[in-house]
Amino acid sequence: MHIRFNASQSVEIPVPQQQVPIQHYLRQPKRLVNALVDRSRLEQLSEDSFRLKMRPLDFMMVSIQPTVDLKVWAQPDGAINLKSIGCQIRGVEYINQRFALNLKGQLSPYQNKGATYLIGKADLEVQVELPPPFWLTPQPILEATGNGLLKSVLLTVKQRLMHQLLLDYQYWAGNKPEVLVGDRTQILSVEGQTGW
Numbered sequence: 001m002h003i004r005f006n007a008s009q010s011v012e013i014p015v016p017q018q019q020v021p022i023q024h025y026l027r028q029p030k031r032l033v034n035a036l037v038d039r040s041r042l043e044q045l046s047e048d049s050f051r052l053k054m055r056p057l058d059f060m061m062v063s064i065q066p067t068v069d070l071k072v073w074a075q076p077d078g079a080i081n082l083k084s085i086g087c088q089i090r091g092v093e094y095i096n097q098r099f100a101l102n103l104k105g106q107l108s109p110y111q112n113k114g115a116t117y118l119i120g121k122a123d124l125e126v127q128v129e130l131p132p133p134f135w136l137t138p139q140p141i142l143e144a145t146g147n148g149l150l151k152s153v154l155l156t157v158k159q160r161l162m163h164q165l166l167l168d169y170q171y172w173a174g175n176k177p178e179v180l181v182g183d184r185t186q187i188l189s190v191e192g193q194t195g196w
Contacts, residue, residue, distance in 0.1 A: 001135050005126045005146030009154035013162055015109070015116040018173035022109050022116060023078030025169045032080060033072055035168035036160050048073045049085065056091075059149055065090045068101060079108040082122070098129035107161075118165075122157065124150050 015022050026032065033042065033050050043051040049071050056065045069086035084103035089096040105122035126146065134142065 001130045001139075003128060003130055003139065003142055003146065005128075005143065005150050007124045007147055007150035007154050009122050009151070009158050011107075011118070011120045011158050011161060013118040013166065015118055016166065016170060017116070018170060020173045022118065022169055022173075025172055026078050026080045026107070026109065027074045029072035029074060029080065031168065031172065032165065033070075035165045036157065045069065054153075057149060057153070059145065062092065062095075064092055064095060066099075066101060068103065070103070077108070079106055081106050094131050095128060100127045101125070102127075118161075120161070122154055124154055126150060 029048055030044065030050075037050075037052055041053045041055075043053075045051055049069060052068045052070060054066045054068065056063045067088045067090060068084050070082055071085050072080065072082050074080050082103065082105040084101055087099065087101040089099050102125040103122065105120065107118055107120035110117055110119060130142070
């Protein structure tokens, strides 16, 4: 039985004003990913690609552990994008061979009445061919369970975004005032002078 699960999550976060605008922080995909994910579950594959070993997920008496490869990149306007580029399920080979995960997300800064906000949206879709024991379960129950599971995953990411990301940004802006300019790093001095 082929089935599809979907979930979406939006976020709008007020950003505390710092000396260095958040757009500069967002140009560092690795820092952003490290703020959102436990480093023990993360492996960097390239400058903009990461492998995330998710926590085990329980779906109707079956426990699966997805490992997702993500591409994370910044745009010149300060927006950051995230897209899944691969996925593997550990533990259940039948499902691994019949499983597809698609994740897309974007986070963008914007100004409104002098305040800075981050707005974002993530869409998560899973398609899977369920093994025969699930065929006896009514499809609406399977869909409700699967959609609920995906919503809980996105809600966890949203909560980390609202807390860990802002904490890391405040730490970075207060302790490491570096501004990325092209391929160089520009250091801001106390007097406002710059140096390379």
